[in-house]
Amino acid sequence: MTDIVHVPLGDRAYDVVIGPGLVKAADRHVQPFLARPKVWIVTERNVAALHLDTLQGALSGGGIASEALVLEPGEATKNWDNLQHVADWLLSEKVERRDIVIAFGGGVIGDLVGFAAAIHRRGIRFVQIPTSLLAQVDSSVGGKTGINTAHGKNLIGAFHQPALVLADIAVLGTLTPRDFRAGYGEVAKYGLLGDADFFAWLEANGPALAAGDLDLRQEAVRRSVQMKADIVVRDETEQGDRALLNLGHTFCHALEAATGYSDRLLHGEGVAIGCALAFELSARLGLCPQEDPSRVRAHLADMQMLRDLRDIKGDLPDAHTLLDLMGQDKKVIDGQLRFILARGIGAAFVTSDVPRDQVRNLLSEQLADR
Numbered sequence: 001m002t003d004i005v006h007v008p009l010g011d012r013a014y015d016v017v018i019g020p021g022l023v024k025a026a027d028r029h030v031q032p033f034l035a036r037p038k039v040w041i042v043t044e045r046n047v048a049a050l051h052l053d054t055l056q057g058a059l060s061g062g063g064i065a066s067e068a069l070v071l072e073p074g075e076a077t078k079n080w081d082n083l084q085h086v087a088d089w090l091l092s093e094k095v096e097r098r099d100i101v102i103a104f105g106g107g108v109i110g111d112l113v114g115f116a117a118a119i120h121r122r123g124i125r126f127v128q129i130p131t132s133l134l135a136q137v138d139s140s141v142g143g144k145t146g147i148n149t150a151h152g153k154n155l156i157g158a159f160h161q162p163a164l165v166l167a168d169i170a171v172l173g174t175l176t177p178r179d180f181r182a183g184y185g186e187v188a189k190y191g192l193l194g195d196a197d198f199f200a201w202l203e204a205n206g207p208a209l210a211a212g213d214l215d216l217r218q219e220a221v222r223r224s225v226q227m228k229a230d231i232v233v234r235d236e237t238e239q240g241d242r243a244l245l246n247l248g249h250t251f252c253h254a255l256e257a258a259t260g261y262s263d264r265l266l267h268g269e270g271v272a273i274g275c276a277l278a279f280e281l282s283a284r285l286g287l288c289p290q291e292d293p294s295r296v297r298a299h300l301a302d303m304q305m306l307r308d309l310r311d312i313k314g315d316l317p318d319a320h321t322l323l324d325l326m327g328q329d330k331k332v333i334d335g336q337l338r339f340i341l342a343r344g345i346g347a348a349f350v351t352s353d354v355p356r357d358q359v360r361n362l363l364s365e366q367l368a369d370r
C-alpha cells in the first residue's frame with residue numbers, strides 16, 4: 001500500500017509517494033512526467049552499488065532509457081566542483097528544458113542535483129528518489145537545494161520544488177543502524193516541534209520502527225512528510241513558520257562545525273542533541289514544563305541515540321567558541337541569534353529573545369559534564 005502526500009503549491013504542486021517497492025515501480029510513476037522516453041539519473045557510489053541496477057531495470061522495463069552519473073558519497077560532494085560537474089554533464093548529455101533529471105540518493109545528492117536542475121537552462125524539472133530516512137522525511141520535500149562553500153553549509157542555493165518524490169520505504173532496510181537513527185533525529189523533531197500526539201506515538205512505536213517494522217516506518221515517514229508539507233505550503237521561502245523546521249539546528253550547526261562536518265557527528269545526530277538542548281533551554285527560561293527535557297532525552301535514550309554533548313566523542317571547543325559558531329547560522333538577523341524554543345512538546349516557536357548568558361551557561365555545564 002502506498003500513501004500519497006500532496007504538496008499544494010499552485011503551479012509547483014507535487015506528490016510525495018510513500019511505500020515499499022517504489023524504486024522497482026519507478027517507470028510507472030515517472031512516465032507521466034516525460035516529454036520523451038529518457039531520463040538522467042545522478043547518484044552516488046554506495047547507492048549505485050545497492051540500487052542503481054534496480055532503478056535502471058525498472059525504467060527500461062517501462063520503455064524508458066536512462067543515463068547515470070555516479071558521484072562520490074559524502075557531504076564533501078556538495079561543492080562547487082561537483083555542481084559544475086553535474087551541470088556540464090547535463091549539457092553534454094543535451095538534456096532539454098522539458099526533460100527530467102532524477103536525484104537518487106540521500107540529502108547530499110538531492111540538494112546538489114536539485115540545484116543543478118534549478119540552473120540548467122534556467123530550470124528543469126527533477127524527481128527526488130530519496131534513499132536515506134533523513135532525505136525522505138526532510139530534505140527531498142520542500143524545494144531547498146544548494147551546496148556548501150568555504151563560508152558554510154547550504155549558503156549557495158535556490159528554492160526549486162521537485163516534480164515528484166518517491167520515498168521507497170523498503171530501501172531504508174539497506175541503511176546502517178547509525179544512518180537510520182540519524183535520520184530518526186529529524187522524525188522526532190516533527191513531533192517535538194508541532195505534534196505532541198505524534199511524539200507520543202513515536203515513544204510507543206519508535207523502538208519497533210527502528211528494529212525494522214515496515215508499516216511503522218511508512219507511518220512515521222507519512223506523518224513527517226505531511227507536517228513538512230503543511231509548513232512549506234504556509235511559508236515556502238522561510239519568511240516565518242518554516243524556520244520551525246530548524247528546531248535543534250542552531251545548536252546542531254555549531255556542533256557540526258566544531259566537529260569538522262566529520263563522521264564524529266552526523267547531521268541527524270546533531271539535530272537530536274540540538275532538540276534536547278533546545279528543550280533544556282526552554283525549561284530553564286521557564287517556557288516549558290520542567291519535565292519535558294527529561295522526556296525528550298528518555299525517548300532518545302530508548303532509541304539508542306546521542307542526546308548530550310558528552311555523547312560526542314573527542315574534544316569540543318569551549319562554550320564561547322560554540323556560541324561564536326552559532327553566529328554563523330543562516331537564521332541570524334541583524335547579528336541576533338534566533339532560536340527555536342518550545343512552550344511544551346509539540347509547541348515550538350521562533351524567538352530572538354534569548355539571553356546569550358543562559359545559552360553559554362547551559363553549554364558550559366554540559367561541557368563540564370563530559
Ligand code: GLY
Pocket residue numbers: 138139141142144242245246
Ligand atoms: N530542512 C529545513 C527546511 O526544509 O526548511
